[in-house]
Amino acid sequence: MILEAVDISKKFPVEKGMFGPASARTVALDRVNFRLMEFTTLGIVGESGSGKTTLARVLLGLIPADSGTIRFNDAFISDFRKDVQIIFQNPYNSLDPKMRIKDALYEPLIIHSVCPRREMRGKASELLRIVGLDDAAMERYPSQFSGGQRQRICIARALACGPKLLVLDEPISSLDLTIQAKLLDLFVELKEKFRLTYIFISHNLSVIRHIADTVLVMKHGRVVEHAAAHDLFERPAAEYTRQLLEAAR
Amino acid sequence: MKDNPYLFWGLAIILMLSATALFAPLISPFDPSSIDSQGLLMAPCARHPLGTDGLGRDLLSRMIYGARISLSVGIIAVGISILLGLILGSCAGFYGRIADALIMRFADIMLCFPTFFLILAVIAVVEPSIYNIMIVIGLTSWMGPARLIRGEILSLKEREFIQAERALGASDARIIIRHLVPNAVGPVLVNATLGIAGAILLESSLSFLGLGVQPPVPSWGNILIESKSTLGIAWWITVFPGLAILITILGFNFIAEGLKKIIG
Numbered sequence: 001m002i003l004e005a006v007d008i009s010k011k012f013p014v015e016k017g018m019f020g021p022a023s024a025r026t027v028a029l030d031r032v033n034f035r036l037m038e039f040t041t042l043g044i045v046g047e048s049g050s051g052k053t054t055l056a057r058v059l060l061g062l063i064p065a066d067s068g069t070i071r072f073n074d075a076f077i078s079d080f081r082k083d084v085q086i087i088f089q090n091p092y093n094s095l096d097p098k099m100r101i102k103d104a105l106y107e108p109l110i111i112h113s114v115c116p117r118r119e120m121r122g123k124a125s126e127l128l129r130i131v132g133l134d135d136a137a138m139e140r141y142p143s144q145f146s147g148g149q150r151q152r153i154c155i156a157r158a159l160a161c162g163p164k165l166l167v168l169d170e171p172i173s174s175l176d177l178t179i180q181a182k183l184l185d186l187f188v189e190l191k192e193k194f195r196l197t198y199i200f201i202s203h204n205l206s207v208i209r210h211i212a213d214t215v216l217v218m219k220h221g222r223v224v225e226h227a228a229a230h231d232l233f234e235r236p237a238a239e240y241t242r243q244l245l246e247a248a249r
Numbered sequence: 250m251k252d253n254p255y256l257f258w259g260l261a262i263i264l265m266l267s268a269t270a271l272f273a274p275l276i277s278p279f280d281p282s283s284i285d286s287q288g289l290l291m292a293p294c295a296r297h298p299l300g301t302d303g304l305g306r307d308l309l310s311r312m313i314y315g316a317r318i319s320l321s322v323g324i325i326a327v328g329i330s331i332l333l334g335l336i337l338g339s340c341a342g343f344y345g346r347i348a349d350a351l352i353m354r355f356a357d358i359m360l361c362f363p364t365f366f367l368i369l370a371v372i373a374v375v376e377p378s379i380y381n382i383m384i385v386i387g388l389t390s391w392m393g394p395a396r397l398i399r400g401e402i403l404s405l406k407e408r409e410f411i412q413a414e415r416a417l418g419a420s421d422a423r424i425i426i427r428h429l430v431p432n433a434v435g436p437v438l439v440n441a442t443l444g445i446a447g448a449i450l451l452e453s454s455l456s457f458l459g460l461g462v463q464p465p466v467p468s469w470g471n472i473l474i475e476s477k478s479t480l481g482i483a484w485w486i487t488v489f490p491g492l493a494i495l496i497t498i499l500g501f502n503f504i505a506e507g508l509k510k511i512i513g
Contacts, residue, residue: 060416081418088409096410098431107427108417154413161417 002038002076002165002197003059007031008068010054010221028054029065030221036165038076041191041198043212043229045205045244051221052201053089056169059199060086076164076197082112085158089170091150095142101128101153102138108160127156130193131186148179155186159194167199172207184211205248209233217241256507259442262500270316279307281314282465290483300485302475308486311467312493318468319497322383322452323445329387331441334394339425339433341395342402353399356392364389365454372460379462382455386448393444394437401433435512442505446498453494469494 010029028051036042044052057063059070061080077083088094095104105124109115115123125135131152142150151171158166168187172180184207191198202208208215208229215232217225217240225238236242269276278298285305293300299308341352371385405411406429414424449469455461456470464471469490476486 057412062412062415081416084416086413086416088413090409094409094413096414096428096432099428107414107419111418111420111423157413157417 001035002073003036004071005032005034005036005059006069006071007033008055008058008065008070010051010058010063010065027221029058031068032218032221032223034216034223034226036197036199037214038073038164038197039191039195040213041200041211043208043215044199044201044218045203045208045215046218046224047203047244049220050218052203052218053169054221055218056086056167056199056201059167060084062086079112082161083164084167085161085163085165086167086169087151087154087158087171090174091147091154092174094154095150095157097142099141100138101140101142101145104142104153105157105160108157112161114161123160124156127160128153130159130190131156146179147175148183151175151183152186155190159190162194163196165197165199167201169201170203171200173202173204180207187211205233205245217244253507253510255503255510259500259503259505259507262496263504266316266497266500267320269313270320273313273317277307277310277313279310281306281310281467283307290479292483293485299489300483302472302483302486303479308472308489311472312469312490315467315469315472315490316493318379318462318466319449319452319470319494322379322386322462322468323449323497323501325383326386326390326448326452327441327444329384330390330444331394331437333387333391334437335398335430335434337391338395338398339402339430342399343406343421343425343429349399352395356395359389360392362389365451368451368455369458369460372455377455377460377463379466379468382452382461386451390444390448394440397436397440398430398433401436402429405429405432435508439505439508439512442501442508446501446505449494449497449501 008029009031011025011027014026032055034042044055046052054063058065072080102121102124105127106120109120109123124138128134128137133149133152133156137145137153142153145153171187172183175183187198188211190196198211200208200211212229215227215229216223217232217238219240224240225232225236227237232241233245236245283306285301288297288301288305290303291297291301297307297309299312301307302311337352337356341349367389368385372381375381411424411428414428452461452468453470453473456468457474459474461470462468464475472490473487476483476490480487
């Protein structure tokens with residue numbers, strides 16, 4: 001087991017009171033529990049607003065949970081900021097527009113002192129090759145790349161510090177279909193190559209079916225069903241899962 | 250450049266003025282403080298293209314040297330205000346909550362004071378030198394840049410690339426300096442060029458009131474004040490420094506307008 005999430009809850013204020021604390025709150029996560037085994041892919045599905053993205057950000061420590069704990073297994077995750085990385089949905093927003101690609105790739109190398117400065121260029125070019133880009137990309141700016149290429153750059157940046165767990169928050173949803181398929185293949189390939197564990201968030205059931213080992217179905221911040229992918233798609237236990245599968249058909 | 254005439258003409262004007270200021274000793278026809286008792290209040294002629302003042306000093310030479318003062322006051326004063334604005338604004342925007350409340354309320358308080366009178370009060374206490382003027386103008390005009398930066402950073406910090414940077418374990422300082430500030434400076438640059446124009450005007454006003462650059466060092470503002478007594482008989486001493494101020498401010502405004510177009 002690489003991580004265990006216990007009773008994670010998160011509420012967001014809806015309206016802010018003029019004085020004092022918020023007057024109303026919406027529940028984004030409601031006592032979410034799950035365990036994640038190493039080298040597997042956990043798919044998280046649910047409609048918009050079901051709390052998938054909030055869960056991803058809480059796992060990354062980007063927003064604090066109101067209650068609950070996330071336990072990482074020391075054997076896999078020793079330095080949380082290095083070993084857990086995220087790929088976001090919108091590649092057009094995920095790279096600093098004012099930074100050359102090589103500098104974006106140097107960032108993790110510098111922050112975690114992965115390698116000495118003189119070796120950074122070689123490392124960056126290796127990372128680009130791994131995600132299917134070449135050295136010509138180094139000197140360019142993000143605006144000179146397509147969505148799919150930018151997502152590849154984001155993947156290279158996430159891989160730079162040698163993570164163990166990648167949280168993929170709808171990583172292919174905003175790309176067109178042919179590119180989606182290629183990126184999906186890349187994810188599968190990288191998982192084998194680097195012995196990664198994935199949390200793959202998507203609203204696309206066929207993508208989840210293709211890539212996930214176990215699936216977490218979420219609705220209104222609650223886990224509705226958590227089962228092995230095969231079982232879930234063949235014999236959905238929860239009524240809501242059945243509805244989702246029905247709607248996707 | 251071709252499709253941005255504002256930027257082109259703005260830069261042309263300011264570069265020309267800067268060159269004038271930089272090479273003042275080479276291009277000014279006379280020593281700006283050499284007095285010629287034979288040629289008091291001479292109208293513009295071949296020898297003195299812009300005429301002479303009440304002490305017989307060549308007006309063109311004095312204005313060329315005055316450009317040094319005016320431009321450096323403008324640029325350095327705004328440099329100080331931008332630096333302060335960047336630091337305070339990015340802290341307010343990034344840390345939010347108490348830091349934001351404290352800094353922005355302080356900015357509001359500063360904005361409540363009529364700047365010009367605040368500067369007058371300070372200059373009355375400290376010695377009115379060119380350096381003090383730069384510092385005082387800088388210290389009383391950081392609020393605009395700070396508000397701009399804060400607003401930019403508030404919207405930038407929620408963007409995914411900042412979140413990704415956090416996930417990579419970047420420190421707050423790294424996120425602010427390497428990612429937030431470079432993406433937030435665009436509008437501030439526009440503001441800065443307008444600010445330079447404002448600072449030059451302010452220096453002229455202060456000099457006009459006798460609290461700015463002290464004679465015999467020439468600045469466009471104190472040339473104007475000296476022209477007051479002879480306005481009726483020597484129009485050129487008033488008109489030319491006034492025109493110089495006008496053109497400089499126009500130049501900086503053009504640059505600001507042009508930059509606005511580029512930044513969008």
